[in-house]
Amino acid sequence: MLSHFSFLDAGIVGVYLLLTIIAGLAVRKYVGKVEHYLVAGREMNLYLGIASLAATEFGIVTCMYTAQNGYKMGFAGATPGILQTIAMLVVGITGFCIKPLRDAGVMTIPELFEKRFGSTVRWLSGVVIVLGGLLNMGVFLRTGGEFLLLTAGFNPDAFAQSHQLEIMMSVLLIIVAVYTVLGGMLSVLVTDFLQFIVMSLGMLVVTVLILGKIGWTPLVEAVQKHHGSAGFNPFLMERGWEFVLFNLCLQFAVVLTWQAVIQRVLSAKSTKTGRQIYAHTSFFFTARFLIPGLWGIAALATLTPEQVGGNTLYAMPKFLSMFLPSGLMGILIAGMLAADMSTDSAYMLTWGGVIYNDILAPFRKKREWSEKKGVLMNRFIVAMIGLFLLFYGLWYPLKGNLWDYLGVTGTIYLSSMSVLLIACCYWKDANNWGAMGSIILGALFPIGFLVLQQLPATAEWAQEIGPYKSGISSYIVSGLAMIIGSLLKKHLVLNKQNP
């Protein structure tokens, strides 16, 4: 394959990596307490919050699945981004759930649940959050590695045999892990800021170049030719209503309870700053789907099916490897490395924070740990997550659409946590019976779907059900379990005690 990756590009990438490591390590001296490590001492202001939220929520994996959506669905593939913008704006303006959450002064969502539903629910919430989050993040490294190698012009078969991908992934993860382990949220914020700028410049330059060189009309014509009207209107797609409804539930749940997003609200200087971060960043989520979506559509317009091969995930990086000139290739790869590193570091810290704060909470009950021991334990957990990612990322065989996999694994906890959070903040009759039922049933559907999808005997059946129906069912069942469980306890137990 022809690629324009040159020494100039390698130099740009090298300088960027060096700057990131220096910035990430420079702030580690400010970490003295667990609160500094997990939520930056709650000193994050608006613009740093916007940069951090945008950088965290855009990784190479995001770029890959949104471009795949563009290639496979046309412009309609950017619908989840528009839905997330709406959700973010509504929650940011009204303060729905995030206001009481930030006002409570907690470091994680399960910590808030303990106040209402007890310590068992806090622990169980921590377990499903970490389970869903780590399964979700498990595919980040491999997908990121595939993008970088394909864009740099390597052949997918060649890198599968030579382990180039695994070596590159390991080096990248070690760099990210070093500054995240040492500096926690402070390193994440400072490097996120740097990564936001590099990533955004890379994305903007590439998009303007695509629109300038290929033009808008050929992109529209390619979508019309391959997808017809469904390429512009998501409701006309196959299972279009299911797609929109599932993504609407998913995006509202993400905005309310995705720990990596919520951690920005919890690290904010005040509740008002947290809400402003949401409202001001909201439109970024449309850009997050639309810009790489355009790159995917450009691949659809310019590459033949033979050039793309069997995997549509590779269409966009293959297109970029042939399209971008030397120099710009370096800016793009530095930008995408920036995007990936900021996501990996923030996610490692996020799930690590839940393990420390909630899953290990029972072990701190008898004797409170010192701040020094707490920081040390957090560093150890983040390092262990790094190791897990390295091994899980190497052996999990991804089947189907990447966005669907991420949606399904995220739903393992998003469905129940969003129900619990809403009930915790606004329903006075909600109790631990409803919460437990909601967590268990909310996780059952997506996990069941993933298992059915992997077993040869049931794979066809899973395909018939599809990820959207399984996801929507999870939200409905989770909500019903909360209502029925809470009312049942109220009538059976509480009424018995107070006849």
Added chain:
Amino acid sequence: MSFFWLLITIFCIAWYFTMTFYVGVRGFFDIKEMLLALKSNDASNTKEE
């Protein structure tokens, strides 16, 4: 429908371009302020001890 996507794309690029520069400048001062606040908190904690 393609006109709708054209409008969104133009707005998206213009908004993202402006945001990158604005956040790039203001975010730098936020980092400075955050690190100063953490440093002064640390100093006052040490004094109290």
